[in-house]
Amino acid sequence: xxxxxxxxxxxxxxxxxxxxxxxxxxxxxxxxxxxxxxxxxxxxxxxxxxxxxxxxxxxxxxxxxxxxxxxxxxxxxxxxxxxxxxxxxxxxxxxxxxxxxxxxxxxxxxxxxxxxxxxxxxxxxxxxxxxxxxxxxxxxxxxxxxxxxxxxxxxxxxxxxxxxxxxxxxxxxxxxxxxxxxxxxxxxxxxxxxxxxxxxxxxxxxxxxxxxxxxxxxxxxxxxxxxxxxxxxxxxxxxxxxxxxxxxxxxxxxxxxxxxxxxxxxxxxxxxxxxxxxxxxxxxxxxxxxxxxxxxxxxxxxxxxxxxxxxxxxxxxxxxxxxxxxxxxxxxxxxxxxxxxxxxxxxxxxxxxxxxxxxxxxxxxxxxxxxxxxxxxxxxxxxxxxxxxxxxxxxxxxxxxxxxxxxxxxxxxxxxxxxxxxxxxxxxxxxxxxxxxxxxxxxxx
Amino acid sequence: xxxxxxxxxxxxxxxxxxxxxxxxxxxxxxxxxxxxxxxxxxxxxxxxxxxxxxxxxxxxxxxxxxxxxxxxxxxxxxxxxxxxxxxxxxxxxxxxxxxxxxxxxxxxxxxxxxxxxxxxxxxxxxxxxxxxxxxxxxxxxxxxxxxxxxxxxxxxxxxxxxxxxxxxxxxxxxxxxxxxxxxxxxxxxxxxxxxxxxxxxxxxxxxxxxxxxxxxxxxxxxxxxxxxxxxxxxxxxxxxxxxxxxxxxxxxxxxxxxxxxxxxxxxxxxxxxxxxxxxxxxxxxxxxxxxxxxxxxxxxxxxxxxxxxxxxxxxxxxxxxxxxxxxxxxxxxxxxxxxxxxxxxxxxxxxxxxxxxxxxxxxxxxxxxxxxxxxxxxxxxxxxxxxxxxxxxxxxxxxxxxxxxxxxxxxxxxxxxxxxxxxxxxxxxxxxxxxxxxxxxxxxx
Numbered sequence: 001x002x003x004x005x006x007x008x009x010x011x012x013x014x015x016x017x018x019x020x021x022x023x024x025x026x027x028x029x030x031x032x033x034x035x036x037x038x039x040x041x042x043x044x045x046x047x048x049x050x051x052x053x054x055x056x057x058x059x060x061x062x063x064x065x066x067x068x069x070x071x072x073x074x075x076x077x078x079x080x081x082x083x084x085x086x087x088x089x090x091x092x093x094x095x096x097x098x099x100x101x102x103x104x105x106x107x108x109x110x111x112x113x114x115x116x117x118x119x120x121x122x123x124x125x126x127x128x129x130x131x132x133x134x135x136x137x138x139x140x141x142x143x144x145x146x147x148x149x150x151x152x153x154x155x156x157x158x159x160x161x162x163x164x165x166x167x168x169x170x171x172x173x174x175x176x177x178x179x180x181x182x183x184x185x186x187x188x189x190x191x192x193x194x195x196x197x198x199x200x201x202x203x204x205x206x207x208x209x210x211x212x213x214x215x216x217x218x219x220x221x222x223x224x225x226x227x228x229x230x231x232x233x234x235x236x237x238x239x240x241x242x243x244x245x246x247x248x249x250x251x252x253x254x255x256x257x258x259x260x261x262x263x264x265x266x267x268x269x270x271x272x273x274x275x276x277x278x279x280x281x282x283x284x285x286x287x288x289x290x291x292x293x294x295x296x297x298x299x300x301x302x303x304x305x306x307x308x309x310x311x312x313x314x315x316x317x318x319x320x321x322x323x324x325x326x327x328x329x330x331x332x333x334x335x336x337x338x339x340x341x342x343x344x345x346x347x348x349x350x351x352x353x354x355x356x357x358x359x360x361x362x363x364x365x366x367x368x369x370x371x372x373x374x375x376x377x378x379x380x381x382x383x384x385x386x387x388x389x390x391x392x393x394x395x396x397x398x399x400x401x402x403x404x405x406x407x408x409x410x411x412x413x414x415x416x417x418x419x420x421x422x423x424x425x426x427x428x429x430x431x432x433x434x435x436x437x438x439x440x441x442x443x444x445x
Numbered sequence: 446x447x448x449x450x451x452x453x454x455x456x457x458x459x460x461x462x463x464x465x466x467x468x469x470x471x472x473x474x475x476x477x478x479x480x481x482x483x484x485x486x487x488x489x490x491x492x493x494x495x496x497x498x499x500x501x502x503x504x505x506x507x508x509x510x511x512x513x514x515x516x517x518x519x520x521x522x523x524x525x526x527x528x529x530x531x532x533x534x535x536x537x538x539x540x541x542x543x544x545x546x547x548x549x550x551x552x553x554x555x556x557x558x559x560x561x562x563x564x565x566x567x568x569x570x571x572x573x574x575x576x577x578x579x580x581x582x583x584x585x586x587x588x589x590x591x592x593x594x595x596x597x598x599x600x601x602x603x604x605x606x607x608x609x610x611x612x613x614x615x616x617x618x619x620x621x622x623x624x625x626x627x628x629x630x631x632x633x634x635x636x637x638x639x640x641x642x643x644x645x646x647x648x649x650x651x652x653x654x655x656x657x658x659x660x661x662x663x664x665x666x667x668x669x670x671x672x673x674x675x676x677x678x679x680x681x682x683x684x685x686x687x688x689x690x691x692x693x694x695x696x697x698x699x700x701x702x703x704x705x706x707x708x709x710x711x712x713x714x715x716x717x718x719x720x721x722x723x724x725x726x727x728x729x730x731x732x733x734x735x736x737x738x739x740x741x742x743x744x745x746x747x748x749x750x751x752x753x754x755x756x757x758x759x760x761x762x763x764x765x766x767x768x769x770x771x772x773x774x775x776x777x778x779x780x781x782x783x784x785x786x787x788x789x790x791x792x793x794x795x796x797x798x799x800x801x802x803x804x805x806x807x808x809x810x811x812x813x814x815x816x817x818x819x820x821x822x823x824x825x826x827x828x829x830x831x832x833x834x835x836x837x838x839x840x841x842x843x844x845x846x847x848x849x850x851x852x853x854x855x856x857x858x859x860x861x862x863x864x865x866x867x868x869x870x871x872x873x874x875x876x877x878x879x880x881x882x883x884x885x886x887x888x889x890x
Contacts, residue, residue, distance in 0.1 A: 005608040006630050008629045008630035008633065009602070009608055009611065009612070009628070009629070009630045010602075010628075010629055010630075011600075011602060011603070011627040011628065011629070011641050012627050012628075012629050012639045012640060012641025012642075013627065013641035013642050013643055013644055014641075014644075015629065015641075016641060016642055016643065016661075016664070016665045016668060017643055017644060017646075017647045017661075019664040019665055020643075020647065020660050020661050020663075020664035020665065021650075022664075023660070023663065023664045024660055024664075026650065030646075030650065032646070070632075070633045074632065076667075076668070078664075116650060120644075120646060120647075123603070123644070123646075124602055124603050125608075127603040127604065128602060128603050128604070128605065128607065128608065128611060129607075131603065131604050132606050132607055135606075155456075157454070157455075157456060157569055157573060158456070158568070158569050158572040158573050158576065159572065159573070159576050159768045159769075159771070160573065160606065161577050161580075161605065161606035161607065161609075161610035161762070162573065162574075162577055162606065162607055162608075162609030162610040162612075162613055163450040163454055163570075163573065163607075163609045164606075164607030164608045164609045164610070165606035165607040165609070165610055166454065166573060167454070167607075168607055182456040182457050182458065183454070183455075183456065183457075184453045184454070184455055184456070184457050184460065185451050185453035185454045185455075187515075187519065188453065188515045194457045195457060196456050196457030196458035196459075196460075196461060197457075197458050197461055198458055198461065198462055198465075199458055199459075199462065199565075199568070200774070200775070200785050200787065201462075201475075201477070201565060201568075201774065201775035202462045202465065202565075204775045204778070204783040204784075204785060205466075205471065205475065205561060205775060205778045205783070215465050215468070215469055216461075216462075216465050218465075218468065219461070219464040219465035219467075219468045219469075219523075220461045220464055220465065222521075223461060223521070229787050229788075230785060230786070230787060231786050231787075232786075260787065261787040261788045261789060261790050262787070262788040262789070313768045314768075317606070317762075317767040317768045318767070319767050319768060322762040322763070322764050322767040323604045323758045323759075323762045323764060324604075326604070329645075329646065330645075330646035330649045330650060333649070333650045338649040338650070339649075340645045340649060340675060341675070341676050341677075342645065342674050342675060342676075342705065342706040342707070343674075343706045343707040344706055344707070345706050
């Protein structure tokens with residue numbers, strides 16, 4: 001999927017800078033890297049996501065005639081720039097960590113090498129795409145870690161920040177290990193399983209709660225999960241039990257109930273008993289309502305008889321950490337390493353690679369950040385994915401990326417698998433890279 | 446602007462419920478209202494926004510043949526539903542508070558009355574549109590209140606949650622009183638002024654910082670704001686001073702400098718002195734870098750000589766409160782008032798109106814929440830905007846909505862104009878409404 005967006009979806013400074021580059025023919029190869037400066041206090045690791053959308057964006061990069069016309073007429077740019085943009089397409093190389101890879105601060109997950117104007121122009125949208133899905137995948141992974149064996153469904157579209165956020169949150173959370181999403185469009189777009197049954201308004205529209213349940217079951221005989229908390233949760237469960245025989249006569253099985261308010265552990269226990277005593281021990285209990293990984297962990301820890309969770313707003317907005325301190329920085333231009341030294345925002349220069357070492361049991365032990373041509377022990381995490389503007393292979397299926405994420409989460413050090421802050425994962429900086437940074441600093445004062 | 450989105454951008458339960466309604470011909474008029482249940486702890490009021498996009502969505506509501514085909518083939522729905530959806534368009538009435546209106550918990554800002562399946566189906570996207578812009582406008586208003594007379598520019602696109610979030614954040618912050626946005630597309634789409642000059646990478650791409658400044662000035666002679674913190678802020682300011690005469694000879698004036706790191710108040714004072722002593726007292730100082738309204742307030746309070754602020758990530762993600770506890774609830778069906786009673790989530794039934802009373806000096810004093818036909822003293826805030834699926838008037842220009850927001854912010858009670866938590870604004874519930882809620886409860890057990 002290439003999310004529909006205009007090339008004008010960028011910061012104005014990209015275009016004013018391009019005016020400068022184009023005027024002076026500054027088209028030498030530039031290398032930029034996307035990385036996260038530091039972890040939010042409530043994250044022990046991050047999960048890379050969004051590469052697929054980033055590559056689609058690069059492949060399709062063209063200005064339309066309407067956009068060019070607007071740029072011509074807006075009074076900010078010279079015809080030289082508009083002519084340049086008319087011919088522009090992306091001819092660069094991309095190296096990246098595969099989506100679903102665990103990564104840590106200062107480790108680039110995407111590296112772009114292209115003529116300077118191209119590599120610069122794509123900055124805003126690349127960050128916009130990589131940041132958001134990485135943010136959500138990293139948040140979703142926390143629920144996945146604390147609720148093994150539970151059905152986890154993304155319920156967040158309505159309070160996600162706009163349409164694209166809702167769609168990409170469905171993708172990122174599925175990649176991280178969720179079972180699916182309530183967002184219908186995620187099915188045709190990404191092949192994600194979709195879930196959903198009824199809202200309170202359905203129950204309210206009927207004079208009688210049992211009638212609402214019965215009518216819903218007739219209309220959706222293969223998907224009978226009934227929302228029982230509109231008026232009184234346990235009374236709702238009792239109505240489900242009394243309705244069940246009537247439905248069974250028509251060959252309809254009640255698959256489960258949903259709780260959406262109150263003390264979920266307490267309600268779940270009472271409802272489980274009511275269902276079991278009413279002969280509905282196969283019916284599952286699904287819970288939702290302002291959930292996040294902390295509440296899910298509590299509910300699982302308390303052995304609440306809940307089979308699945310709908311996790312919405314707090315995941316789709318990454319509410320405890322709604323952004324990452326990430327950047328896309330120039331590391332090399334015209335064959336020379338570059339480095340930003342702004343206070344608190346200094347970067348490591350050059351084209352980089354990350355090598356990962358594992359313990360004997362396959363768990364991640366430490367990473368080393370170094371230059372591309374400085375071969376180190378361990379697994380190199382950054383791989384070529386696009387050359388001269390063309391993908392090197394077809395997009396991997398989302399299920400394969402989900403498998404990778406599962407494998408990566410299984411290989412996390414024990415101390416990083418908890419919701420509490422764990423020890424810092426060791427990321428060394430190689431001597432080669434330190435030497436280069438020093439040389440760059442000495443050259444430029 | 447109608448953000449491009451599919452009608453499949455919805456929760457699955459909307460469609461499973463519609464299957465139920467359609468099977469039983471439940472098409473009587475339903476009234477739903479959108480409101481916020483409670484304020485985030487760091488908000489004293491909210492600013493309504495997003496109505497324009499919501500109305501565009503309703504006007505354009507049609508399933509495409511591709512969407513219908515997918516629904517037919519997905520195995521979840523009967524042909525009766527697909528046939529119904531093929532003919533569907535929105536025929537309902539909409540009442541709303543104008544965008545830019547200050548509002549408080551439990552006060553509906555949008556009310557929809559339409560045949561039940563229509564009013565239900567639109568829930569997810571309506572919330573998605575109204576929630577996000579209201580969230581951002583309410584956040585942006587805080588910066589507007591603490592920085593009177595300063596240039597405030599939205600810089601948040603890159604870390605906004607996807608494309609639509611970036612665009613709608615530009616709109617919502619401009620509506621709330623920002624001067625403009627760095628997002629280029631906000632200009633052709635919404636007529637919003639755009640701002641931007643250069644990134645650190647531009648400076649880094651040159652061997653010499655002064656050369657970068659000079660080349661940028663030649664390329665963008667009418668927009669010379671130079672980013673001076675790539676290596677050393679004060680040294681950067683001195684280079685700007687020494688460059689100025691050379692540019693002046695060519696008729697180019699340096700309009701300002703931008704600081705993006707370090708102690709902004711301290712740098713601004715030193716840079717102001719360097720610029721003034723260098724004959725550049727007309728050049729403005731613009732600051733950016735992880736700003737929000739708290740930091741802007743500090744900088745303004747410390748009399749830091751900063752003329753404008755670029756506020757990005759923390760505004761576009763509403764980082765301190767990344768979502769609102771909002772809902773779209775059924776309040777009436779088939780002429781009968783309805784009410785949800787779920788624990789902690791009970792709603793007020795019926796079609797409602799909000800009357801606002803003012804003090805003698807024009808400041809807001811108190812609101813009363815009542816039923817539509819219960820005329821109370823004060824200004825009714827909710828007005829008809831769409832009848833039988835057609836807008837009652839053309840979309841107001843964004844500048845007019847911005848004027849309204851400005852007027853509303855000026856009329857806030859003093860205690861609510863601060864960043865600190867103020868007193869709760871008084872919102873009474875009328876006796877008429879309380880009586881109706883009681884009657885609804887007694888009728889349904």
